[in-house]
Amino acid sequence: MPENETDRKKWEQLCKQCGLCCFEKTRLPNGRIMTTRIPCRFLDLHTRQCRVYEHRFEVGEECQKLTPQLVAEVDWLPEECAYVQWHKQQCAVPSVEQTDTAHRKSKKRR
Numbered sequence: 001m002p003e004n005e006t007d008r009k010k011w012e013q014l015c016k017q018c019g020l021c022c023f024e025k026t027r028l029p030n031g032r033i034m035t036t037r038i039p040c041r042f043l044d045l046h047t048r049q050c051r052v053y054e055h056r057f058e059v060g061e062e063c064q065k066l067t068p069q070l071v072a073e074v075d076w077l078p079e080e081c082a083y084v085q086w087h088k089q090q091c092a093v094p095s096v097e098q099t100d101t102a103h104r105k106s107k108k109r110r
């Protein structure tokens, strides 16, 4: 989980509030996730906003708090989700170690 209050707010602000994650899902026999047309009972279908957002983890028994670790592990978030896109960007950026290793390998080939 983001460590300080500023990081937590930035994390929360990533959400586009599209509501796409707020529909029931089912796992198909082939293991893939299918999103149904059944919305969470707290989702306002007109605004796509959660009607109990501040208390969603107390009243929405299936609502899960998204963390960077959870986003990396789950397969039920929609592809369009801002957190999924964020995670893909994180994976695309090479670490310092990877960059150093690649640099060393290219030097050896010369």
Ligand code: SF4
Pocket: 014, 015, 016, 017, 018, 019, 020, 021, 022, 066, 078, 080, 081, 082, 083
């Ligand atoms: S799908 Fe992602 S971006 Fe959209 S409301 Fe859910 S958490 Fe936010």
